[in-house]
Amino acid sequence: MDFTVTQDHKELREAIASHCAKYPDEYWAEKDRLHEFPQDFLETFADAGFLGLALPEEYGGGGLGVTEAAIMMETIAASGGGLSACSTVHMPVFGLLPIVHHGSESLKQRFLPRAAEGRLRVSFAVTEPTAGTDMSRLSTTARKVDGGWLINGQKMWISGAQGAERLLIIARTTPREDCTKPTDGMTLFFAENDKDHVTAQEISKIGRHAVDSNMLFIDDLFVADEDVVGEVGRGFRCLLDGLNGERVLVAAECLGIGRAALRRAVDYANERIVFDRPIGMNQGVQFPLAQSLADLDAAELVMRKAAWLFDQGLPAGREANSAKLLCSTAGFNAADRAIQVHGGMGYATEYHVGRYWHEVRLLRITPIANELVLSYLAEHVLGLPRSY
Numbered sequence: 001m002d003f004t005v006t007q008d009h010k011e012l013r014e015a016i017a018s019h020c021a022k023y024p025d026e027y028w029a030e031k032d033r034l035h036e037f038p039q040d041f042l043e044t045f046a047d048a049g050f051l052g053l054a055l056p057e058e059y060g061g062g063g064l065g066v067t068e069a070a071i072m073m074e075t076i077a078a079s080g081g082g083l084s085a086c087s088t089v090h091m092p093v094f095g096l097l098p099i100v101h102h103g104s105e106s107l108k109q110r111f112l113p114r115a116a117e118g119r120l121r122v123s124f125a126v127t128e129p130t131a132g133t134d135m136s137r138l139s140t141t142a143r144k145v146d147g148g149w150l151i152n153g154q155k156m157w158i159s160g161a162q163g164a165e166r167l168l169i170i171a172r173t174t175p176r177e178d179c180t181k182p183t184d185g186m187t188l189f190f191a192e193n194d195k196d197h198v199t200a201q202e203i204s205k206i207g208r209h210a211v212d213s214n215m216l217f218i219d220d221l222f223v224a225d226e227d228v229v230g231e232v233g234r235g236f237r238c239l240l241d242g243l244n245g246e247r248v249l250v251a252a253e254c255l256g257i258g259r260a261a262l263r264r265a266v267d268y269a270n271e272r273i274v275f276d277r278p279i280g281m282n283q284g285v286q287f288p289l290a291q292s293l294a295d296l297d298a299a300e301l302v303m304r305k306a307a308w309l310f311d312q313g314l315p316a317g318r319e320a321n322s323a324k325l326l327c328s329t330a331g332f333n334a335a336d337r338a339i340q341v342h343g344g345m346g347y348a349t350e351y352h353v354g355r356y357w358h359e360v361r362l363l364r365i366t367p368i369a370n371e372l373v374l375s376y377l378a379e380h381v382l383g384l385p386r387s388y
């Protein structure tokens with residue numbers, strides 16, 4: 001087994017870190033405070049050529065894999081940009097893979113190069129208020145009309161929908177009761193975010209304010225036939241293909257936030273003098289930080305293995321799910337411990353650890369809650385009965 005970091009990966013990490021250094025913690029704290037989308041970060045990141053890293057070369061991308069995308073997301077998060085920065089670039093980096101794998105040539109040519117250039121903002125519209133994690137219960141429908149489809153329904157928690165030009169929406173095209181499998185009969189659409197037919201109502205939330213989250217009310221939204229992604233009725237399958245890759249990227253984001261939190265905690269523990277000595281001299285302060293280092297290192301190994309398996313085209317469900325679980329837990333614990341080490345200052349925005357804590361907390365819930373990750377491992381790896 002060879003754990004040597006390749007020269008390409010080293011250079012990629014350094015290039016991303018050097019770019020992100022232009023956007024320090026204060027930049028992200030300000031965006032968070034103002035609830036302002038980091039458009040300038042998105043554009044300069046695209047100009048530097050990073051945004052399309054995982055998109056195919058023929059559409060202006062870098063043609064690299066999840067391994068490289070994970071290095072990128074981890075480095076962005078670890079710079080202090082946290083989830084705000086990662087959410088800003090997540091869709092172009094990885095969210096368009098259903099189009100790459102299942103989209104028509106026309107869809108690819110019209111949208112992928114623009115995504116790689118940072119000139120296309122897209123939201124991913126899956127979650128619904130009543131269906132919850134049970135996607136088979138989606139109530140948003142698409143009805144066939146001349147030349148396309150009319151979508152009606154509601155979506156919940158849709159990130160970035162205020163400024164998105166397009167929505168990757170899944171909707172029911174055949175009633176659940178008429179399908180052989182509950183997850184059949186759903187179709188994926190790359191719809192225009194037409195404000196005359198889509199109302200985005202922002203949800204007030206506890207963190208990651210730079211990227212808006214919305215309730216969508218969709219009323220007779222027309223989508224042309226050419227903007228259907230993949231086969232009609234097989235939308236769930238189109239989404240499934242990319243799920244393990246997305247789990248890996250989310251794990252990498254958690255890892256990066258955990259590293260940023262740990263770095264700040266160590267700096268503070270070395271600087272802060274109480275009882276005439278640095279607080280980091282106390283084992284009660286240093287042991288939890290050492291534990292976080294070990295936990296992050298262990299979680300990182302599973303994440304790297306999952307990325308490698310995914311890029312080899314090998315089954316990666318076990319490792320990708322474990323990586324998401326372990327990195328989000330280790331990242332959250334590191335952020336929580338970083339707040340504790342800062343004492344009262346952990347609660348002040350000045351030290352940024354509170355922002356990391358809010359952001360990494362979210363990733364224990366989304367894009368899939370950790371309970372459902374455990375259900376996957378219990379059923380598909382351990383062979384226990386399906387629990388839902």
Ligand SMILES: Cc1cc2nc3c(=O)[nH]c(=O)nc-3n(C[C@H](O)[C@H](O)[C@H](O)COP(=O)(O)OP(=O)(O)OC[C@H]3O[C@@H](n4cnc5c(N)ncnc54)[C@H](O)[C@@H]3O)c2cc1C
Nearest residue numbers: 124125126127132133157158159213366367368369371388
């Ligand atoms: C800030 C934010 C941004 C988001 N961005 C997007 C986005 O851009 N696009 C999008 O489509 N969605 C988005 N989401 C939605 C997110 O993916 C969902 O919130 C998440 O998948 C959980 O679904 P839910 O909220 O419906 O929870 P529910 O399904 O209602 O579950 C609630 C709780 O019950 C648990 N639970 C449910 N069933 C079981 C079971 N069988 N066994 C054990 N536990 C169970 C869950 O684990 C969870 O803890 C976002 C959410 C947030 C908070």
